[in-house]
Amino acid sequence: MVRKMVMDEERLREVLGLSSIGLPEEEFAEVLDRVNDVLRMCDDMQELGCSDVRPFEWDVRKAPDRRSDVPVRWGKRDIFLDQAPVREGDFFRVPRIIAREEDNSCSEER
C-alpha cells in the first residue's frame, strides 16, 4: 500500500530534538519545505511491490582473517588526551551531565 507522508511542524520539532540540532525560527519553514521535497522525491519508491523482497545484504567472496584478540598499547596517551575538546591535566574534562532538562525547545540558542 502506498503511504505518502508529509512532515509537519510538530514532527519536525520532534526530529530536531532527536538529532540534537537546533534551528532558528526564521529558517524553520524553509527547512520544513526542503525535508518535504526530499520525502516527495522518495514517495515513488513505495509504488514498487517489494514486500516479498529481502532487504539488501553484502555477499563476501572470502572473509578476512580476524585480528588477534589481544590488547594493543599504542603509547600515544598524550596525543589522545590532546584530542579532547577540553583537557585538564591527565583527564578529559566533560560537562556536568546530571542536570535538569528544563529546556527541550528546538530553537537555536548560540
Add this chain to the structure above:
Amino acid sequence: MDFHKLSAKEIADGVISRKWSAAEVLTALLGRIKKYDGKIKAIVTLCEEKAYCDARKIDEMVSNGLDPGPLAGVPFLVKDNFCTDGIRTTCGSRMLYDWIPCYDATAVKNMKNAGAVLMGKTNMDEFAMGSTTESSVFGPTLNPRDITRVPGGSSGGSAAAVAAGYCPIALGSDTGGSVRQPSAFCGVQGMKPSYGQISRYGIVAYASSLDQVGAITRNIGDMALAMDVLAKPDENDTTCDAYERPSFSSASAAENLRGCRVGILSGFDKDSMDKPLIEAIDRAADFCRSAGAEVMEVELPVTMKYAVACYYMVALGDASSKLACYDGMRYGLHADGKNLAEMYKRSRNQGFGKEVRRRILVGTCVLTRGYYENYYVPATKVRQMIADEYAELFSRADALICPISPALPYKKGLVEEDPVRIYLGDAFSSTANLAGLPSISLNVGFTEEKLPTNVQLIGPRFGDHGLIALASVLEKYAGSPDIAELCCEGSC
C-alpha cells in the same frame, strides 16, 4: 623538466633509475601548488616538512640499492577525510577543524609503503555530503578547467588537484559518485572500485555500506598502478574482502575488446541531459565497436527510476547515526550549555554546516516510527532489486556504459538555489554504490568550450580488472586528458 606533466609511473621510473630524485620532484610539485592554488583552493593542508623527510628516505633507499616500491617518490594528495598521522583531518568541517589523528588510514599507509610521498590534504564538501565542493569550511574549490564552475564533489579538491597538475594521483572517497563525478567535472579519470576491494579503515564515514576509497589520475595506467597498491585485505576492516586480487597493471595492458560484450544504457530521459554528454556515450560506443566489442542497448528500469530515492534514504539514515558521535563531548568542537541537551545542540549547531544539518534531519526522520516502515525499509529492499537487476544485466554483458552525470560542470552557487536538482544529479553514479559495483569515470573528450565529457563504465562486482582493461582500451582511442591550462597565478 616539467615534472607536473609526468605520469606516476614515469616519476617512479626516473627516481629508481636515478634520473632525478624524489626531493626534486617534490620541490617542483609543491612549487606548482604554491603558484596556482591561491585561486583554485584545492588544498587545505600542506605537510612540506614530513613530505621532504619521506622523499629523502626514498632517495636514500635508492642510493643504497633498495627498492622503495612501485610508487617510488611519487607525490600524492588525499581528501581531508582520510586519517593522516600527525596531520589535521577536518572533513571540511568546523566540527573537526583542528583534529589531528594519530594514525594513517590503511589506504594512506599502503601508498606510503609503496614509496609514494604524501604532500597534503585536499578540500571536500563537508563530511563528503555534496556534489560541488562548495560546502567546505575552507570555502569553495574552483574547477581548474573553468574557474566560473564547480569542480564537482565531494572529492572536488582531489580531482581539481590532479587536473591542475599538482600530483599524478590523488585519493578520494565515493559514497554516491564522489570520486567519479568530480573526475568528470575536472576532466580526469576516477575509479570507485567494488565495495570490499579497498580498506575503509581510517576514512571518516559518511555511509559505511556505500563508502569506498578511489583513486583519481590522468591516465588508466596510473589508475591500475594505484589499484595494485591500494586493493589489499586489511584485518582492520572486516568488509574488505580477502580474495586474491589479480594484477590490475596487467589488465591495463589490454590491446583490444574482441569477445567483449558492452551494454549501452538506454531508456532514460535523454532530453533532460546536456547534449555533449549524450554524444560522449555515442563516441564511447563507437570506440568499443572499433576495438572489436559487441555493443548492445540495455535498460535498467527499476534502477533508473528508483536509485536516487533509494540512495538518499540509505545514505542519510546511515549518516544520521554515524554523525551522532559528534556530541562535543569526546572530540571535535565543543560548546558549553546549561545542561547536556543544550551542550549537544550548541556543539552540533556550531560544528556542522547547513547541508550537513539538513541531511542529518532527513536521516533522523526516516529512522523514526512511520517513516522507517514507509521509507527506510522499502529502500533496503529496492536496493536488493537494483543489485539483482545489475546481476541479470551482467549475465548478458561484460560491462555497461552510461552517463556519470546528467550535466556538464555546474556554475557556482546552484546548490543553494536548487538542492533537489543536485541530488537528482546522482541518478547514474549512485547505482554502482548501491550494488557495490566497480565503476570508472573515463574522459572521452572536451566540448568546444573546453568542458570535459566523461562517461561511466560499470562492471560486475569484483570485475575491477576487466573494467580497467576496458577503460585502458577506450583511452587508447580517446587519449588521456591533458593538464588544465591554468592562467590564474596566486590570488589574482
